[in-house]
Amino acid sequence: MSKVLMKGNEAIGEAAIYAGCKHFFGYPITPQTELSAYMSKKLPKIGGTFLQAESEVAAINMVMGAASAGIRAMTSSSSPGISLKTEGISYIAGCDLPCLIINVQRGGPGLGGIQPSQSDYNQATKAPGHGDLHLAVFAPASVQEMVSFVCDAFDTAEKYRMPAMLLADGLLGQMMEPVSFDDVKAYTPAEKPWAANGHKNRRPHNIINSLYLKPEELERTNFERFERYADLCKNGQRYEAYMTEDAEHIIVAFGIASRVAKSAISEARKQGVKVGLIRPQTLYPFPVSAFDTIKDDPKVKRIMSVELNMGQMINDIKLAVECKKPVELINRTGGIVPSVKEVYDRIMEANK
Numbered sequence: 596m597s598k599v600l601m602k603g604n605e606a607i608g609e610a611a612i613y614a615g616c617k618h619f620f621g622y623p624i625t626p627q628t629e630l631s632a633y634m635s636k637k638l639p640k641i642g643g644t645f646l647q648a649e650s651e652v653a654a655i656n657m658v659m660g661a662a663s664a665g666i667r668a669m670t671s672s673s674s675p676g677i678s679l680k681t682e683g684i685s686y687i688a689g690c691d692l693p694c695l696i697i698n699v700q701r702g703g704p705g706l707g708g709i710q711p712s713q714s715d716y717n718q719a720t721k722a723p724g725h726g727d728l729h730l731a732v733f734a735p736a737s738v739q740e741m742v743s744f745v746c747d748a749f750d751t752a753e754k755y756r757m758p759a760m761l762l763a764d765g766l767l768g769q770m771m772e773p774v775s776f777d778d779v780k781a782y783t784p785a786e787k788p789w790a791a792n793g794h795k796n797r798r799p800h801n802i803i804n805s806l807y808l809k810p811e812e813l814e815r816t817n818f819e820r821f822e823r824y825a826d827l828c829k830n831g832q833r834y835e836a837y838m839t840e841d842a843e844h845i846i847v848a849f850g851i852a853s854r855v856a857k858s859a860i861s862e863a864r865k866q867g868v869k870v871g872l873i874r875p876q877t878l879y880p881f882p883v884s885a886f887d888t889i890k891d892d893p894k895v896k897r898i899m900s901v902e903l904n905m906g907q908m909i910n911d912i913k914l915a916v917e918c919k920k921p922v923e924l925i926n927r928t929g930g931i932v933p934s935v936k937e938v939y940d941r942i943m944e945a946n947k
Contacts (some may be wrong), residue, residue, distance in 0.1 A: 599774060599779065600918070602769065603738045603763065603769065603772075604769070607742075607768075610776070613742075615782030619638060619645050620661070622648050622653075622654050627671050627673050630716040634724065639777065651680050655679075660686070671697035671699070673701045674700050677696070680696070682725070684696065685726050687758050692803070695758075695759050698761070699764065699765055710931070713849070713851075719879070720911070725818075730760045733877055736767075736773060736849065737767075746779055757824075768788055768795070789801055829868045834882035835872060838871040839872070842894075842895065845894070846873070848872065853872065853874040859935050870942055873886070886916050890919045890920060896921075898916065899922075901933065
């Protein structure tokens with residue numbers, strides 16, 4: 596398997612091209628600007644379109660236009676920029692259009708800072724825009740997963756006709772790791788009967804629209820949309836279970852926090868402490884199935900959530916275990932990543 600050393604942001608761009616995306620619309624913001632720069636160099640060489648819009652608002656609406664034609668399109672930004680895109684994201688969801696949105700998170704709220712964070716969890720999973728909608732949210736923990744999840748996100752978005760988001764963070768975006776594209780399957784464009792891409796007198800006009808003035812019609816479309824969401828929740832949950840078989844303590848962490856947690860778990864195991872990890876790879880749908888046996892397992896004493904925020908994932912964990920286990924928070928915020936020692940010390944303290 597051939598590998599190449601790539602920065603996370605650039606690997607996302609290359610993976611998107613492998614996945615059939617030739618149309619990128621964005622606006623620069625730290626810490627994801629390298630992705631835009633990479634696409635600006637690569638897309639013109641393969642007959643694609645790179646356009647730096649005048650704002651994040653313009654960029655997401657350009658994505659909506661391209662997606663309406665049935666082509667794979669994407670945008671990227673970081674936390675404040677994603678907030679500006681949320682109106683357009685809601686329009687895209689209301690039009691039942693697939694696309695990919697990259698969020699390389701930074702600290703907040705407001706302008707916050709440029710250091711890594713996971714504080715957009717609630718925005719991505721609960722309120723990515725106004726109205727009743729969801730995004731398919733993927734949470735990579737390595738540069739290699741950024742590559743594979745980009746392709747999977749595009750496929751999921753098209754299957755369920757919904758926007759997908761890759762929720763990374765500034766550290767993953769900036770770090771360099773060896774990655775392989777050998778297992779990335781070639782994209783074969785499929786016919787999209789809903790697309791507004793020219794009917795050639797062979798079918799009725801397709802109209803892409805999110806406005807429904809008749810409440811009964813809007814209600815019907817919402818019910819239909821949530822049927823697709825329900826299917827995704829049933830069949831699209833992803834997670835990694837690490838050393839959970841005999842665990843008395845379970846850590847839940849995603850993204851870069853999970854890598855810190857794994858190292859702390861390895862150190863705790865050397866001291867005889869039975870601790871394991873559940874790592875959500877999808878945040879919507881949240882992998883509730885990962886907790887099916889844990890919630891009723893008498894040997895599991897507690898669950899600890901390691902997050903780079905003020906505890907935004909905890910409620911999802913509590914719901915997944917039906918509040919049958921205590922859930923504690925191990926966190927840093929403001930752009931600070933917890934150290935392995937911090938997590939290790941909390942594990943050892945909980946084991947007393």
